[in-house]
Amino acid sequence: MTEPTVPQLSQRALLASDEVVRIGLDEFFVKYPPTGSAGFLVPLGTTQVPAQSAAAAMGLNPLNLTNDASRRRSELKMLEHGLRMMPTAVYSPPQIGETHPHRTSIKIRYGGDLISGIVKFPGDTIVNCFADESGAYADDPPTRDAPFGYRGDGLQGNQKLTSPGNKRLEAARLEHAAVRFWHKPRGGQFTFEMWCMVVHRHWGWGIDTRGENRQEVVWTLSAIDGPDAGLPEDLIDSSASDPVADMDNTVGPEAQANPTYLDLVDRLETRPEVVHVKNRVRRDPARSLAARRAVLIRAGEECESPWCTGMPADRSVTDEPLFEVDHVEDLALKGADHPANMVALCPNCHAAKTRGSRAEERRRQLKKIANEKHAAAMKRNPRAAQ
Ligand SMILES: [Zn+2]
Structure with a gap:
């Protein structure tokens, strides 16, 4: 030929x-x-x-x-x-670092699905994972120095490994194939941020877009140096992935309608160490829905920052306050995924904490506030509004 x-x-x-x-x-x-x-x-x-x-x-x-x-x-x-x-896409694959304003512009350039979080472009063999911080799953930023969690695809009902996106990522996991990780921070652009490999997957409880509890696939991804790099030796998964039948069949408080603060914290502190890695065991590195919900219950209607000038008048589409749940000590820097290290902030206070001229000072103050608010909430034990 x-x-x-x-x-x-x-x-x-x-x-x-x-x-x-x-x-x-x-x-x-x-x-x-x-x-x-x-x-x-x-x-x-x-x-x-x-x-x-x-x-x-x-x-x-x-x-x-x-x-x-x-x-x-x-x-x-x-x-x-x-x-x-x-x-499309047979000629010029995406380059690391390239940005696009939205999924539509990526589709125009490379073809493929516009909706699913896990796609392959026509004519290309590599799986792409899209994480949108303001999307349906509100993914948090990925981390480079530790494996991080990534929710599977499927917006309603129990997720299935046979859905098109999850099927693609499961194949990549079994083949130890590199995947492209695309990330869009709130208000930012989609960037092909890094090459990753699937370290592990397990099943967790979550809430779907109708507010119903459901089983979700939680993928654990790890950054790798390049498409041919392979995983570091100690990250090669030495255990089989959880079969769905082995999932804890008690619906966790994180997926119930009105859990209490104590229930959620208890769930967090007793959650199983599910990621078995050769020679060591890692605690579930995926962000926990229980931690996020606990912080929202604790905050109620008001931003947790003491220098807040007021919540926005607008509310979310589900009629909730416009909160951004922040890890005070960044997860990437080994901060805990626990309400004692988290605060619910209005968009203004969140921006001040991450980008303001006094960001470092704010972070230190918020660390103390998160601890105090956590201790107070443990005593009060508030319940989620129905
Ligand atoms: Zn505020």
């Missing part, structure tokens, strides 16, 4: 090619946005772009790729201009 040669390009196709070279691919996408299906790319010399964009650049009517027949017609039309249509 010989490599396919670059097709002979028509005059108009060369114009489109020159345009890509002149303004760059990113600008080209903005100037000639792909409309409708952008699932195909066109080789322009050495550069490939969505067929829709190329058609627009050449002054062709927008291609209609919505069904097989029109796709065939479009392919013929592009062939008249010496252009070949191909699946």
Whole structure:
């Protein structure tokens, strides 16, 4: 088999090619946005772009790729201009550090699913995990120096290992395959932040988007140096993953309607050490829903910062205060995933604690406040509002 040669390009196709070279691919996408299906790319010399964009650049009517027949017609039309249509993502995989404003722009560039947290791009063999801090799972920032938890996919009902996303990640786990980890902080952009490998998975209790308790797959990911790096020896999982049948069948207080503070803290302090790693045992590194709920119960309606100038007038879509639950000592720096190390802050106070000029001072003050509030709540034992 010989490599396919670059097709002979028509005059108009060369114009489109020159345009890509002149303004760059990113600008080209903005100037000639792909409309409708952008699932195909066109080789322009050495550069490939969505067929829709190329058609627009050449002054062709927008291609209609919505069904097989029109796709065939479009392919013929592009062939008249010496252009070949191909699946996306076969040519230029994402580069570490690259950013996109949202999932839509990633889909335009690489194709694939827009909704699932765990996707493969067409023509690519690598699994991508997306973590959005303001998304349905409110994932916290990942950590580089310790394995971290990542919730599986499936918005409602018990999660299943056979759902498309979880199935992909389970295959990557079994093959010890590197995965791309994409992360979007609140108000920020999606960044291909690091290469990871799946260290472990287990089952945990959580609450779905309808507010019902359900079983969730909790993946444990670890950062690795590159796609071919492999896991450090001591992180290679020496145990089989929990079969779902082995899950604690008592629904934890974290997934109940109105647990008490004590119930949640008790759950946290007695949770099993589920991650068995060769030569050592790690406590579950996944953030606990129990810890988060306990802090929210403790805070009630008011920001826990003493220098707060007031909660926002707006409330969440579920009519709750707009809180951001913060680990005072960062989890990445071995801070505990425990209410004594956590505070519920309004968005302003959270920004001041993480980015303000007095951030270090605020952090020290909040450490003391978290401890005091935890001790007081243990005595009061407040219950979640129904
Ligand atoms: Zn505040």
